[in-house]
Amino acid sequence: MSSSASAPTGASSARPGYRAVLGAPHAGRTFAAALVGRLSYGVVPLALLVAVRDSTGSYSAAGLAMALFGLASVLLSPVRAALVDRHGPRRALPPMAVLCSALLLAVAAATARPGAGPVTVGALVVAAGCCTPPLGPVMRTLWRRILPDPALLRRAFSLDGVAEELLFVTGPLLVGLLLPLTGPAGAVVAGAALLLTGALLMVASPLAAPERAGAGGPAAPAGAGAAAADGADGRAADGAGAGAPAGPGGSGGRSGRGRFRRSRLGGGRALRSAVLAAAVTGLGLGALDLMVVAFADAQGRPAAVGWILAALSVGSAVGGLGLGALDRPLPNAVRLPLFTAGLGLALTAAGFAPNLLVLGAAVALAGLFVAPALTTAYLVADEAVAADARTRAGAWVNTAVNAGSAAGGATVGLLVGRVPLPLCFVLAAVPALAAVPVLRARDFGDAGPRRKSDSAEDRAV
Template sequence: MIAMRGEIGYRRRMAFLVEPGVPRVVVATMLGRLPMGMTSLTLILLVRSGGDSYVDAGLVTAAFTVGIALLQPLAAIAVDRYGASPVLCVLGVALPVTMILLLLSVNLHAPLVLTLLAAVVAAGTLPPLGPCMRALWRQVVKGPALDRAYAFEATAQQGPVIAGPFLVTALVYCTSAGVALIIAAFAGTMGAILFAKAPIVAAVARTRSRAADIVVTEHVRLLAQPGLQTILTTSALMAMSAGAITLSVPAFAEGHGSAASAGLILGSFAAGSIFGGMALTFVRLRADTPFAYTAALAVSAGTAVLLVVVNTIPWMMVVAWAVGLPTAPSAAISFALLNRHSPAHRITTAFGFFNSAITGGTAAGSALCGALLQSFGSAWGFMFAVGLGGLSALVCILRYRSLQPRKIC
């Protein structure tokens, strides 16, 4: 009886997933995000298969990441100005074209500068499905269910990240890295168009910006919101910490004689994040979201300390699961806070800036951690991650008042 009541209660809490039109856009978002989980590994394998060095592979992958960080906010701005449907359709059509150009530049051994430019352009055509989905949740889900929707969103976004490398491995084993890149591109296209043409997307009212000559001013005002600045700063620092952990884990595994176990450790980290995100759907955060966010960041930094002291691979898998627990919850709470500190007509833009902060932070954390790993080993990489996590929590504490509810213009 208790189990049945719990099941019924959970179904009620997740009822927003079966609202008319919602399953379609959720599936579309998962499909359209596959390029984000597949492209980095595919580019490394593609460049290496052509005989080029790991340095070149790293530069191409970095260029793709920089393109996401710099150009995704522009796509999100376009969504707020022109609507999701036209922007996603245009980018969905452009994505396979730019990916094919990138593939040709690598296979034909074009000058490295041209290949890097092709990688940046290809990244710029990735449809901003994450910001679009989070903005849509705000429109179709009301009340306490919105926080649960953001918790689901933070958990669901882990799916393509986990599935992507497995798909790349299978495709490369059966075909080639080039085929994997093209399949990733068309997955993004199908997801974008499926989302853009969904009736629920067309039915959601869109507020246009007032005039073209004040668009820049509005974006400056958006970034000047104290709460938004705090969220973007703390999220970027946590992304740097996650990037450092992601790079330190393979170094730890290799140093303990089992490089292949790095995948198991990172998989355990992702599993903990998913579990934490689903657990958050049982919590109501309407009144105490700033406190919950601060607590989540502090717990993330605190649990990461365990990474420094663990010295065996089995225990590292256990600790990685524990470290992953607050990851999705902190992301979900940041979504809720971002929603409350952004005007309705700029919500997609705000989430675009958020994605840029996450992407740029992850890349910066990996780059800075690489130097530490090369000179001092994995323990220093983990300590670097702990320091970044602690700094994020400290910033949140010092700027706590900025996260309190206020009138947003």
């Protein structure tokens, strides 16, 4: 396996595009497995919502169950990611996937007939949310392992972000196809099957295999490549150990007893910048969904919501793939505030759209900044921390996006109908625009090395 690690670097000079990313050893099969599992994230929420509503006969019970499911999944994501960093994907992911799938099957059984108890069903739904495996953060950590070249890694993160965006569009469509065939409970079962299958196929990949320090294989070269990109900045203080190769999924080296070492998260200003950018991006997106619905209703064309939000996804996909295709993009420290500002300005412009066609164009323009902003945030977070903390860093960015989205939707829900809709768009853009000077003041660079002059406070998040 030792030769497999050097292939991506060589490929980067010959074929520096997306083909080189997917052509890296075991990358295609691992990414495909991750996408299968992550498709469940687009299937399960809607399937659970319909199943709980039909079985209990209560929209309030369904809404409360789903809110708690989302909170449990989002807030505990860093905790689950820490387990992956500490024990490696092969030891941590299967128990999570099996337990989460089993709980989803229990929900399907409980909701298969009308008259299910809301408390029982709600408890099962929340428990399932607590166990959701962090397949996205793990996949991004594996990208770092096999693609030490910074240009290829950026393309991989861009491709990953665009694919994830499309999965959240495809998942509800799949639920729509399953409901008349299998009913809500069957759709929940399908989501559980996707989750379990994807997670198990993912950890079956050679990339997820644990590596001992000094044992050859892809971990050592990838760790060396990351060190070259990140710079020698004394990360042993965060538990990365000088010269220790990155373990599977960024789990770091092993001790003499073969156990993964646990490190502090670290990351300092760079990680906080990534989390801030992700949070304000999520907030804008969560607010935008509801504002588009309100705008379409005011125009008397509620059915237009679908194609306007599709324009957002298309814009995001174009922006993400465009960022990955660039050979020499701007530095991360420039890109992160630039994309955040672009999103804020596009949201502001959308508020003054005179009709649905112009709104759709403005929303597509906003989408152009979404995937690039999130891709850059994930890259900054990945580069800011030690090898054995990367899954946790990615999970914090992911948590920030989801928490921001929930906050944005809830806030706009209180404003719509009470203040003019254009003002709602402007207010939704304020956090993104306000974050720009903060992000510009942060000097975290492309590789994210922490300066020795940074205070102790800046080394912990």
